[in-house]
Amino acid sequence: MQSFSAFFAKSFLLLSTIFGFLSIAVTEEGFCIAPSIIESNSNAETLYSKVTNPTLSPTHLQDLPGFTRSVYKNDHALITPESHVFSPLPEWSNTLGAYLVSPAMGAHFVMYIAKMQESSKSGLPPKHVERFVFVVQGLVTLTNVSGICQTLMVDSFAYLPPNSKHHFESYESSTLVVFERRYAYLEDHIPEPIVGSTNQQPLLDTPGEVFQLRKLLPTSLPYDFNIHIMDFQPGEFLNVKEVHYNQHGLLLLEGQGIYRLGDSWYPVEAGDAIWMAPFVPQWYAALGKIPTRYLLYKDVNRNPL
Numbered sequence: 072m073q074s075f076s077a078f079f080a081k082s083f084l085l086l087s088t089i090f091g092f093l094s095i096a097v098t099e100e101g102f103c104i105a106p107s108i109i110e111s112n113s114n115a116e117t118l119y120s121k122v123t124n125p126t127l128s129p130t131h132l133q134d135l136p137g138f139t140r141s142v143y144k145n146d147h148a149l150i151t152p153e154s155h156v157f158s159p160l161p162e163w164s165n166t167l168g169a170y171l172v173s174p175a176m177g178a179h180f181v182m183y184i185a186k187m188q189e190s191s192k193s194g195l196p197p198k199h200v201e202r203f204v205f206v207v208q209g210l211v212t213l214t215n216v217s218g219i220c221q222t223l224m225v226d227s228f229a230y231l232p233p234n235s236k237h238h239f240e241s242y243e244s245s246t247l248v249v250f251e252r253r254y255a256y257l258e259d260h261i262p263e264p265i266v267g268s269t270n271q272q273p274l275l276d277t278p279g280e281v282f283q284l285r286k287l288l289p290t291s292l293p294y295d296f297n298i299h300i301m302d303f304q305p306g307e308f309l310n311v312k313e314v315h316y317n318q319h320g321l322l323l324l325e326g327q328g329i330y331r332l333g334d335s336w337y338p339v340e341a342g343d344a345i346w347m348a349p350f351v352p353q354w355y356a357a358l359g360k361i362p363t364r365y366l367l368y369k370d371v372n373r374n375p376l
């Protein structure tokens with residue numbers, strides 16, 4: 072007689088084969104029944120692993136108590152992993168959060184890392200606040216107001232317009248980077264919820280620049296910000312020494328290089344977060360042996376007046 076575990080393994084294999092042929096990602100009942108196309112990333116195990124397993128202290132600095140590369144100035148901040156402070160996220164269950172950017176700095180948005188533990192669930196943002204979530208590690212499910220459920224793995228993202236009921240759940244440990252901002256309403260324009268995956272976003276033209284650019288949200292007027300994914304080969308750098316009215320929140324997902332912010336030049340690596348106030352001079356050069364990838368919040372489509 073076969074053991075229970077053998078029976079379970081065979082049933083699981085059979086179910087996986089059946090569901091492998093289904094291309095749908097969601098069900099009306101609210102159960103995720105099949106891997107969605109946004110899950111189709113084979114190196115999800117190692118992708119962005121430096122973000123959740125950072126080098127807290129380079130070997131030659133390990134004996135220096137109190138050393139951090141973090142910097143906080145009035146027009147920019149660099150927040151490196153050894154300074155992250157996590158505390159329970161209000162409204163969320165079994166989740167620890169570290170706010171890296173907030174209005175207390177002068178930003179009009181928040182950016183935080185949410186570490187969801189086993190059996191955790193998100194809360195809702197405040198009224199009129201929109202939310203963008205990018206999965207850095209693990210696997211989460213997103214359920215919307217109609218009970219439709221989608222699975223998001225590393226490199227997948229979701230945008231939830233203001234006041235849209237939803238929740239994220241995680242059955243294992245997962246790490247998200249979350250952006251929220253009070254939505255800037257525009258007459259006759261209504262943003263829609265969006266779910267996608269970075270590798271399914273087209274590469275866009277970047278006249279005069281060498282880096283590769285993907286935008287995760289539509290560029291149309293209903294959206295008052297966008298999230299850029301920027302890729303640099305080692306040795307590539309921003310051609311424009313940028314100074315602009317937009318604000319940025321940045322998370323370095325892979326690679327290392329030098330970030331210039333105002334008059335300061337910072338060595339940076341995967342796991343580092345940056346806040347850039349409007350008009351702070353900014354420039355980046357990728358160094359080392361592996362390409363750089365960073366994720367960047369940028370407010371767009373609204374009159375700054």
Ligand code: UGY
Nearest residue numbers: 301313319353354367369
């Ligand atoms: O679009 C941007 O403003 C972007 N190139 N800025 C940056 O990478 N610091």
Ligand code: MN
Nearest residue numbers: 313315319353
């Ligand atoms: Mn910029």
